[in-house]
Amino acid sequence: MLNWFKKKLSGETPAPAASTAVAPETASAAASTPAPPEKGSLFQRLRERLGKTRDALVSRVDTLFLGRKVIDDELLDELEEILITADLGAATVLDLLTKTREQIKRDQLRDPQALKAVLKQLIQGYLAQAEQGATLAMPESGPFVIMVLGVNGVGKTTTIGKLAYKFKQAGQRVLLVAADTFRAAAIEQLQVWGERIGVEVVAQQQGADPSSVIYDALDYARPRQFDVIIIDTAGRLHTKVNLMEELKKIKRVMAKQLPGAPHETMLVLDATTGQNGISQARQFNEAVEITGLTLTKLDGTAKGGIVVNICREFKIPIRFIGIGEQMEDLRDFDPAQFVEALFGNNGGAA
Numbered sequence: 001m002l003n004w005f006k007k008k009l010s011g012e013t014p015a016p017a018a019s020t021a022v023a024p025e026t027a028s029a030a031a032s033t034p035a036p037p038e039k040g041s042l043f044q045r046l047r048e049r050l051g052k053t054r055d056a057l058v059s060r061v062d063t064l065f066l067g068r069k070v071i072d073d074e075l076l077d078e079l080e081e082i083l084i085t086a087d088l089g090a091a092t093v094l095d096l097l098t099k100t101r102e103q104i105k106r107d108q109l110r111d112p113q114a115l116k117a118v119l120k121q122l123i124q125g126y127l128a129q130a131e132q133g134a135t136l137a138m139p140e141s142g143p144f145v146i147m148v149l150g151v152n153g154v155g156k157t158t159t160i161g162k163l164a165y166k167f168k169q170a171g172q173r174v175l176l177v178a179a180d181t182f183r184a185a186a187i188e189q190l191q192v193w194g195e196r197i198g199v200e201v202v203a204q205q206q207g208a209d210p211s212s213v214i215y216d217a218l219d220y221a222r223p224r225q226f227d228v229i230i231i232d233t234a235g236r237l238h239t240k241v242n243l244m245e246e247l248k249k250i251k252r253v254m255a256k257q258l259p260g261a262p263h264e265t266m267l268v269l270d271a272t273t274g275q276n277g278i279s280q281a282r283q284f285n286e287a288v289e290i291t292g293l294t295l296t297k298l299d300g301t302a303k304g305g306i307v308v309n310i311c312r313e314f315k316i317p318i319r320f321i322g323i324g325e326q327m328e329d330l331r332d333f334d335p336a337q338f339v340e341a342l343f344g345n346n347g348g349a350a
């Protein structure tokens with residue numbers, strides 16, 4: 001399990017309604033799998049925010065199965081189309097359907113509803129699989145350093161703000177570093193987050209060398225006992241090749257100054273870009289070895305199936321998902337809960 005952030009954030013679970021009764025819908029959703037660990041209201045919010053993906057994927061599957069009495073090739077063909085449209089990716093869909101067919105044969109399934117359960121289980125399997133390799137090099141002493149990467153506009157700075165808020169809520173001392181020096185607004189944006197949350201931000205002027213910004217920031221942090229340092233980086237420089245070279249250099253500089261850092265190299269992907277995210281993950285991973293992912297903007301997209309695709313394609317754990325623009329809209333990614341939020345029977349088709 002990827003409990004590292006949770007461990008780090010073990011003060012989490014903010015107060016409101018912590019143990020109030022679980023909403024009836026959630027209770028019934030929970031009945032089919034282990035109960036979602038989060039309390040009702042938060043889970044309900046996740047469900048709502050994933051609504052577009054649920055409509056594109058699960059509601060369409062429900063409609064397809066409605067009134068069907070048998071599982072036949074025609075049904076499976078239509079299912080394939082739905083899965084592809086929901087951005088699960090061709091290779092993942094092929095794998096999923098092959099395994100589904102095997103299971104239909106093995107268990108002699110006839111009822112389309114049973115097929116839905118198979119799908120849910122297989123999808124959860126992909127998500128859980130990506131977590132297995134999740135390890136974390138927690139520093140024995142000194143700050144835990146997170147370097148955040150991603151192409152421009154994916155939500156890096158916003159994610160950093162939300163993440164800093166999470167750590168702050170958990171009682172950690174956080175320092176933010178504005179190493180996206182590509183444009184002045186990027187630096188200001190991070191400073192605004194810092195002010196809002198009440199955490200320090202180290203910044204220099206626009207155009208400064210990102211590596212030296214980080215070097216100075218680590219120097220500044222050394223005597224000051226921060227628990228967590230989060231570094232914002234640029235999503236674009238002048239060419240893509242330069243960006244990757246720059247990121248490699250940043251990593252080298254950091255490791256020299258603070259052995260073991262960065263402890264987490266987190267790639268942020270925008271879920272609304274669908275399959276494009278896959279090629280971004282590949283490219284960044286080749287350059288700087290990504291250790292964790294955050295998927296943003298899942299609230300605004302029907303392409304949430306990309307989560308499944310990414311987990312199957314890469315053995316890189318998804319740490320967080322972004323489901324809105326507010327501070328509290330960054331969630332720990334929990335495969336069981338995610339699948340339950342998508343598939344759980346709650347006000348769906350009759």
Ligand SMILES: Nc1nc2c(ncn2[C@@H]2O[C@H](COP(=O)(O)OP(=O)(O)OP(=O)(O)O)[C@@H](O)[C@H]2O)c(=O)[nH]1
Binds near residue numbers: 297
């Ligand atoms: N709906 C929604 N919007 C988000 C989410 N995460 C980020 N955004 C929005 O996406 C836009 C871009 O976010 P930024 O954080 O500025 O992205 P960035 O990667 O730092 O962009 P650059 O600094 O230009 O590379 C902003 O309008 C954010 O509010 C999310 O989970 N859901």
Ligand SMILES: [Mg+2]
Binds near residue numbers: 156157158186
């Ligand atoms: Mg930014």
